[in-house]
Amino acid sequence: MRRTALLMMVMLLLGTGCWDARPIEQRAFVMMMGIDRTPAGQYRVTIQVQRAGYEGQAGGGQRARAPTSQVLVNEGATPRQALEHARDELARELDTTFLELTVIGREVAERHLEELDWIVRAFRVPVSGYVAVAPADAESVVRGNAPGYGMPAQFALFSLLSGGWTRSAAIVEGHMWLMFNRNFFTPLEDAFAPVLAAREDGQLNWQGLAVFKERRLAGLLSEPEAAHFNLLLGARSQMVVAAKVPERQGAKASLFLQTVRVKRRVTWQGDRPVIQIRLLARGILQELIGMRMWEDADERAVENALADALATDVKALVRRLQDLGSDPLGFGELARERAPYRREASSGDAWRDAYRRAEVDVVVTMRMVSPGYMK
Amino acid sequence: MEAVPVNLPPALTDSEQVLRRALGASEDIIFQRYSLKADGRPALLAFVEGMIDRVSLENQVVEVMASTDPSGGLPPRLSDLGRLLVHLSSHTEERTAELAAEAVFRGHAVLLVDGYPGALILGVQGWEDRPVQSAPSETGLRGPRDGFVENIVTNISLIRRRLNDPNLVVRYWRVGARSKTRVAVLHMADITRERLVSEIAQRVAAIEFDGIFDALQVRELLTGQSYTPFPKMEGTERPDMVAMALLGGKVAVLVDNSPFVLTAPTTLGDTFWSADDYYTVPAVTALVRLFRFFGAFATTFLSPLYIGIMMFNPGLVRTDLAIYFARERAGIPLTPALEVVFLETMMEILHEATVRLPTKVGSAATVVGGLIIGQAAVEARLVSGIVVIVAAISAIGSFTIPGQEMGQVWRATKWVLIVAATTFGVYGVFAASWVLFSWLASQDSFGTPYMAPLAPLIPKDLAGDSFVRAPWGTLRWREKTLRTKNKARTSAPQARKYRDGGER
Numbered sequence: 001m002r003r004t005a006l007l008m009m010v011m012l013l014l015g016t017g018c019w020d021a022r023p024i025e026q027r028a029f030v031m032m033m034g035i036d037r038t039p040a041g042q043y044r045v046t047i048q049v050q051r052a053g054y055e056g057q058a059g060g061g062q063r064a065r066a067p068t069s070q071v072l073v074n075e076g077a078t079p080r081q082a083l084e085h086a087r088d089e090l091a092r093e094l095d096t097t098f099l100e101l102t103v104i105g106r107e108v109a110e111r112h113l114e115e116l117d118w119i120v121r122a123f124r125v126p127v128s129g130y131v132a133v134a135p136a137d138a139e140s141v142v143r144g145n146a147p148g149y150g151m152p153a154q155f156a157l158f159s160l161l162s163g164g165w166t167r168s169a170a171i172v173e174g175h176m177w178l179m180f181n182r183n184f185f186t187p188l189e190d191a192f193a194p195v196l197a198a199r200e201d202g203q204l205n206w207q208g209l210a211v212f213k214e215r216r217l218a219g220l221l222s223e224p225e226a227a228h229f230n231l232l233l234g235a236r237s238q239m240v241v242a243a244k245v246p247e248r249q250g251a252k253a254s255l256f257l258q259t260v261r262v263k264r265r266v267t268w269q270g271d272r273p274v275i276q277i278r279l280l281a282r283g284i285l286q287e288l289i290g291m292r293m294w295e296d297a298d299e300r301a302v303e304n305a306l307a308d309a310l311a312t313d314v315k316a317l318v319r320r321l322q323d324l325g326s327d328p329l330g331f332g333e334l335a336r337e338r339a340p341y342r343r344e345a346s347s348g349d350a351w352r353d354a355y356r357r358a359e360v361d362v363v364v365t366m367r368m369v370s371p372g373y374m375k
Numbered sequence: 376m377e378a379v380p381v382n383l384p385p386a387l388t389d390s391e392q393v394l395r396r397a398l399g400a401s402e403d404i405i406f407q408r409y410s411l412k413a414d415g416r417p418a419l420l421a422f423v424e425g426m427i428d429r430v431s432l433e434n435q436v437v438e439v440m441a442s443t444d445p446s447g448g449l450p451p452r453l454s455d456l457g458r459l460l461v462h463l464s465s466h467t468e469e470r471t472a473e474l475a476a477e478a479v480f481r482g483h484a485v486l487l488v489d490g491y492p493g494a495l496i497l498g499v500q501g502w503e504d505r506p507v508q509s510a511p512s513e514t515g516l517r518g519p520r521d522g523f524v525e526n527i528v529t530n531i532s533l534i535r536r537r538l539n540d541p542n543l544v545v546r547y548w549r550v551g552a553r554s555k556t557r558v559a560v561l562h563m564a565d566i567t568r569e570r571l572v573s574e575i576a577q578r579v580a581a582i583e584f585d586g587i588f589d590a591l592q593v594r595e596l597l598t599g600q601s602y603t604p605f606p607k608m609e610g611t612e613r614p615d616m617v618a619m620a621l622l623g624g625k626v627a628v629l630v631d632n633s634p635f636v637l638t639a640p641t642t643l644g645d646t647f648w649s650a651d652d653y654y655t656v657p658a659v660t661a662l663v664r665l666f667r668f669f670g671a672f673a674t675t676f677l678s679p680l681y682i683g684i685m686m687f688n689p690g691l692v693r694t695d696l697a698i699y700f701a702r703e704r705a706g707i708p709l710t711p712a713l714e715v716v717f718l719e720t721m722m723e724i725l726h727e728a729t730v731r732l733p734t735k736v737g738s739a740a741t742v743v744g745g746l747i748i749g750q751a752a753v754e755a756r757l758v759s760g761i762v763v764i765v766a767a768i769s770a771i772g773s774f775t776i777p778g779q780e781m782g783q784v785w786r787a788t789k790w791v792l793i794v795a796a797t798t799f800g801v802y803g804v805f806a807a808s809w810v811l812f813s814w815l816a817s818q819d820s821f822g823t824p825y826m827a828p829l830a831p832l833i834p835k836d837l838a839g840d841s842f843v844r845a846p847w848g849t850l851r852w853r854e855k856t857l858r859t860k861n862k863a864r865t866s867a868p869q870a871r872k873y874r875d876g877g878e879r
Contacts, residue, residue, distance in 0.1 A: 008806050016800050021686040023711055025704035029689075029697060050698045052705050068698075097690035098697060126690070151698065 031153035034138025036105035045082035105138035133210035144198030188332030243309035251291035387489035397476035426482035428501025465498025510612030517654035551587035624859035640823035649777035670775030679796035685711035687800025848873025
C-alpha cells in the first residue's frame with residue numbers, strides 16, 4: 001500500500017504537473033495533415049487547424065460566424081521541421097492530439113514512404129489515426145472542403161468510422177499505426193491506404209485504394225476493386241452484386257450483400273502456391289429482371305449466377321494485385337503459417353516471386369436470405 | 376474536588392437556607408411559602424419559573440395543602456405526607472440539598488415542610504414544546520410525516536409507537552457536567568449485537584464535556600473523529616427510519632433537546648438512501664438511487680474533470696467537443712481553474728447565504744445569485760458558458776443526495792479534487808480519488824467496514840438493500856455486516872410464498 005502510494009506520487013510528479021498546463025483555447029488542434037515533396041527535395045506539410053474562436057471579442061458583443069478552419073503550408077527538410085515552422089506562424093501551441101487523418105502525396109508515396117516512419121513517433125498522434133494517399137499532391141486535398149461539416153477533416157473521420165454516415169464497401173480504412181509499423185510484424189505483407197481526392201469543385205471524395213510494394217506505391221485500385229478488397233479483409237461487405245442469369249434467357253438479378261464470411265488460405269502444388277478463397281455470402285435480392293422465381297430451381301439459378309459474378313470479380317482483384325506485385329491481403333503470411341520451413345515463404349523476395357506465379361482458386365456460396373415477393 | 380452532599384434538616388428555616396445555597400443566587404428560582412391547614416406548620420415550594428406547569432402545581436398541591444386536615448394528624452414520615460398532600464402521579468423523596476436542587480433545574484418543584492427532613496420532589500414539569508411536525512430536513516413524498524422534536528420522551532414514544540415489542544430496550548444516561556443532558560440508547564435486545572450495544576453504552580457513559588446540546592455534538596464525542604467529513608453515525612429526524620434501523624440491528628442514540636437521532640453503525644452507502652426509497656416500488660427506487668449516484672459523482676468530479684480536460688488533457692473528449700470547448704473558451708481572461716474556483720466560490724457563498732434566510736428572501740437571493748451573476752459573468756465574457764453549466768450541474772447534483780450534510784461532504788471533497796486537477800490534470804483527479812477511496816475503504820463505523828458491502832464485497836447484502844432495494848418480501852436477511860443475533864426478518868415459507876406471487 002505504502003509502496004503503491006509512493007509510486008503514484010512519483011508518477012504524479014514525473015508524469016504531469018502544473019508546468020504542463022496549456023488551456024484548451026491556446027491549442028491549435030491539427031485535424032488533417034498533408035505531406036508532399038517539393039522539386040527541391042524539401043517536405044511541404046499542409047495542416048488544417050481549427051480557427052481560434054471569438055478572438056478579440058472579449059467584453060461581450062455578437063459572436064460572428066467565422067470560418068471554422070484554417071490551412072497552413074510550410075516547408076522544411078523533414079516533416080517535423082516543416083511543422084515547427086507552422087508552429088511559429090500561430091499564436092497557439094500546435095497540438096496533434098486530434099490528428100485523425102494524414103494524407104500522403106503521390107510523390108512521397110512512390111519514393112519516400114520510409115522517411116515518414118518517424119511520423120508516428122515524432123508527433124503525439126492518436127493510435128486510431130487514419131492515413132490516406134492523394135492521387136496527386138496532398139496540399140489540394142487538405143485544402144478541400146466538405147459542406148455540411150464543421151471542419152473538412154471531419155468528412156474523412158465520419159466516413160471512415162464504422163458508425164459514420166456511410167458503410168460503403170468502397171471505403172477502406174487505412175490505419176496509420178498499421179501503415180508505418182507493418183514491417184515490424186512481417187515482411188511478407190504490404191501496406192495499403194485509401195485514396196482521398198479533392199474533386200474539381202474542391203469537395204473531398206474517396207477514390208479507391210492505393211497498394212504498396214516494399215514501401216513504394218505499386219498502383220491505385222478502382223472503387224469497385226476497393227470494395228472487393230474490403231470484402232476479402234472481412235471489414236465491410238455492404239455492396240451490390242449484379243449478374244446475368246445464364247440459365248434463363250435474358251434474365252438479370254442484383255443482390256445487396258449483408259454478411260460475408262471469408263476463409264483464406266494458401267496451399268502448395270509443388271513449388272507453386274495456391275491461393276484458396278472461400279466466401280459464404282448472404283444478401284437480400286434487390287432486382288430480378290426477365291424471370292420469375294416460382295421454383296427452388298429458379299432460386300438456385302439466381303444464386304449460382306450471383307456467386308459466379310462475385311467469384312470472377314474477386315479473382316480479378318487478386319490477379320491485379322499479383323500483377324502489381326503487392327500483397328496487402330497478407331497471403332504470404334498465410335503461406336508461412338501453413339508451411340513455415342518452405343523456402344518460398346522464408347523471405348519477402350522469395351515470397352514475391354512465388355506470389356506472382358500463384359494459382360487463384362475462388363469458390364463463392366451465395367444465399368438469398370430474402371427472395372422477396374416474387375417467389 | 377467533589378462537594379460533600381448536605382442533608383436537608385427538619386427545621387424549615389435551616390433546610391431553606393441549605394437549599395438556597397445549593398440552588399445559587401438565580402432570580403428565576405421562585406420560593407413560595409405556605410402553611411398546612413392541618414396544624415398551620417410552614418411549608419416552602421421552590422421551582423424554576425417557566426419550567427413547571429403552574430396549573431398542576433396549584434390544583435394538585437397548593438390547594439390540597441390548604442384544604443386537607445387529616446383527623447389523625449399528620450403522618451410522621453415525609454413520604455406518607457407526600458401521599459396525603461400531593462395528588463400527582465409522580466413524586467419522590469430526596470434527602471440531600473444537591474439532589475433536590477438538581478431536580479429543580481430539571482423542571483420539578485421541591486416541597487419542604489417544617490419538621491420533616493428531606494424534600495418532596497414533585498413531577499410538575501411543564502414548558503413550551505414544539506409539537507410533532509414533519510421533519511424539515513428530510514421531507515419526503517411518501518411515508519409517515521411525523522418528525523422528531525426536542526423532547527426526548529416524546530421522541531422515544533414516537534419510536535415505541537412503531538415497535539410494540541418488549542425487546543426494544545431503552546437505557547438512559549445523564550451526560551454533560553453542567554448541562555446534565557439526558558441521553559438514551561435504544562436497541563432491540565434479541566437482534567442487535569451485544570458488543571455493539573456495550574461499546575456505544577460505554578462511550579456514552581465516558582463522555583466528559585460541560586455542555587451537551589445536540590445529538591450531532593454527541594456524535595463527534597462518540598466517534599472521536601477529528602476533521603473527517605464523512606459521518607460515522609447518521610443523524611435522522613424521521614422516527615420510521617430509526618425504527619427501521621433498530622429492526623435492522625443498529626443502535627439508536629437520542630439526546631434531549633435535539634430533534635436528531637443518531638443511528639450506528641453507518642456505511643457510506645447508507646448516506647445515499649432516503650426514506651422515500653422504502654415506500655416506492657423497487658424498480659423506481661433502483662433508478663432513483665442510480666441518479667443519486669450520478670448526482671454525487673457530478674458534484675464531486677465534474678468541476679475537477681473540467682479543469683483537467685481544459686488545461687491538461689483535451690484529448691480525452693471527442694474531437695467536436697474539444698473544438699467547441701476551444702472556441703467557447705477563446706477570449707476568456709480567466710484560466711479554466713480560476714473560472715471554476717470563481718463560480719464554485721460564488722455557489723458556496725450563495726448556498727451559505729440562502730440556507731439560513733427566510734424562504735421568501737432566500738428564493739430572491741437565489742435568483743439574484745444564480746441568474747443575474749451567472750448571466751452577467753457569461754455576457755461579460757468573464758467566464759465561459761460551459762463552466763456555468765458545469766457549476767450548475769455540480770450544485771444541483773449535491774441536492775440529489777439525501778440529507779444536507781452529505782451534500783456538503785461531497786462538495787468539500789470536490790475542493791480537494793479541484794486542487795489535484797489544477798496541479799496534475801485528469802491524472803491528479805484519478806490519483807486523488809484513489810487515495811480518497813482507499814482511505815474510505817480503510818475506515819469503519821463501530822466495527823462495520825465503511826465501504827461495505829462493496830469493500831469487503833458481500834454479495835448477499837449487495838443484492839438486498841444497496842444499489843437496488845429488493846422487494847420487501849424477498850428482503851429476508853438482515854445485513855451481514857451488522858452481525859446481528861437474529862438474522863432472518865421473515866420465515867422461509869413466507870419468503871417463498873412472496874416469491875411465488877401468492878399462496879402455496
